[in-house]
Amino acid sequence: MTAQLTPFHFIAVSALLLVVGIAGVLLRRNLIVVLMSIELILNAVNINLVTFSRIHGQTHGQVFALMIMAVAVAETAVGLALLIALYRNRGTVLADEIDLLKW
Amino acid sequence: MVPVLLFYFFSLLAIGGGILTVTRRSVVVSGVWLIVSLLGVAGLFLLEGAEFLFVAQLILYVGGIILLFLIAVMLVNFNAAVYTRRFRNGWPAVLSICLLLAAELLALLSAGRFAAPVTPAPGLPNADAVADALLSKYLVAFELASVVLLAAVVGAVLMGQKRKEHAS
Numbered sequence: 001m002t003a004q005l006t007p008f009h010f011i012a013v014s015a016l017l018l019v020v021g022i023a024g025v026l027l028r029r030n031l032i033v034v035l036m037s038i039e040l041i042l043n044a045v046n047i048n049l050v051t052f053s054r055i056h057g058q059t060h061g062q063v064f065a066l067m068i069m070a071v072a073v074a075e076t077a078v079g080l081a082l083l084i085a086l087y088r089n090r091g092t093v094l095a096d097e098i099d100l101l102k103w
Numbered sequence: 104m105v106p107v108l109l110f111y112f113f114s115l116l117a118i119g120g121g122i123l124t125v126t127r128r129s130v131v132v133s134g135v136w137l138i139v140s141l142l143g144v145a146g147l148f149l150l151e152g153a154e155f156l157f158v159a160q161l162i163l164y165v166g167g168i169i170l171l172f173l174i175a176v177m178l179v180n181f182n183a184a185v186y187t188r189r190f191r192n193g194w195p196a197v198l199s200i201c202l203l204l205a206a207e208l209l210a211l212l213s214a215g216r217f218a219a220p221v222t223p224a225p226g227l228p229n230a231d232a233v234a235d236a237l238l239s240k241y242l243v244a245f246e247l248a249s250v251v252l253l254a255a256v257v258g259a260v261l262m263g264q265k266r267k268e269h270a271s
Contacts, residue, residue: 005106007217010147013114015204017121017144022200024125026193032130032176036137039168040121043144050153054221059232062153063241066233069156069163070248074255076168080175081263087179088265096191 010051017044029094031086035079042072110150116143128189134172141165155230 017040024037046065053061087093120140127133145160211217227235237245 004220005110005150006220008211009110009114010151011211011217012208013117013147015208016118017140019197019201019204020118020121020125023197024121026197027190028125029188029191030130032172032179033125033133036124036133036172039137039164040124040140043117043141043164046156047144047147050148050151050156053153054151055217059229059236060240062156062229062233063236063244065153065156066159066237067241067244067248069159070252073163073167074251076171077255077259078262080171081259081261083175084178085262093179094187 007051007055010047014044014047014051017041017047029096031083031093031095031098032080034095035076035083038079039072039076042068106150109146113143113146113150116140117147118143126189130176131173134169134176137172138165138169141169152229154228155233 021037021040021044024040025034028034028037046068049061049065049068051061053059053065083093086098090098092098117140120136120138120143123136124133124140127136141160141164145157145165148154148157148160
């Protein structure tokens with residue numbers, strides 16, 4: 001354990017969180033949990049942006065992180081509305097049972 | 104020493120909460136663990152001196168997005184998902200992405216990049232600096248974000264409402 005925090009610590013945490021989120025998107029069948037995993041991925045990206053913003057000693061990265069948060073809110077609202085409409089029409093929220101456009 | 108311990112604590116919250124979010128069977132339990140993970144990320148923001156993002160994370164994510172998820176869970180009420188398989192076959196892709204990111208981290212570590220601790224430059228407090236950048240250089244992006252949010256609200260209402268039966 002090093003005595004001081006370096007940017008590498010934060011980059012490593014960001015990478016781990018990104019892997020967890022990608023695993024959730026690729027592996028889970030329940031679409032609500034897939035949307036939650038997308039939030040994890042966006043958070044990993046935000047950690048990276050803030051880290052590099054701190055390295056360069058300016059706040060532009062934090063502004064971009066704020067933009068990502070705004071887009072994440074919009075994405076979640078629209079995604080969940082789509083999910084509710086889908087459940088109303090098809091009666092399922094499992095990713096591999098929604099295959100009308102397959103083949 | 105204290106920041107290092109806090110860092111490991113918040114990282115444990117973020118990553119452990121994320122893993123439990125992905126692996127739990129019940130969607131509500133996943134949502135609760137997502138709260139833990141997002142709180143850990145908020146703590147990491149605080150450690151990096153991004154106080155404004157810390158507050159935004161608490162209000163937007165923990166206050167807003169989690170509420171959306173839990174309301175959606177109540178509306179969908181899909182109990183069959185609890186009793187079926189949780190995972191589908193995507194292990195090769197996940198494993199290859201894991202290997203790729205591990206290789207990149209090892210390359211960064213062996214090259215010694217980003218290994219020097221950063222001393223923050225003296226200047227304005229964080230919220231002031233973010234507001235300066237947001238309302239001067241990124242003003243157009245700021246206004247466009249509000250348009251995106253408005254479009255998302257209208258779209259969510261349109262898609263979430265019950266379809267009216269049309270004549271013919």
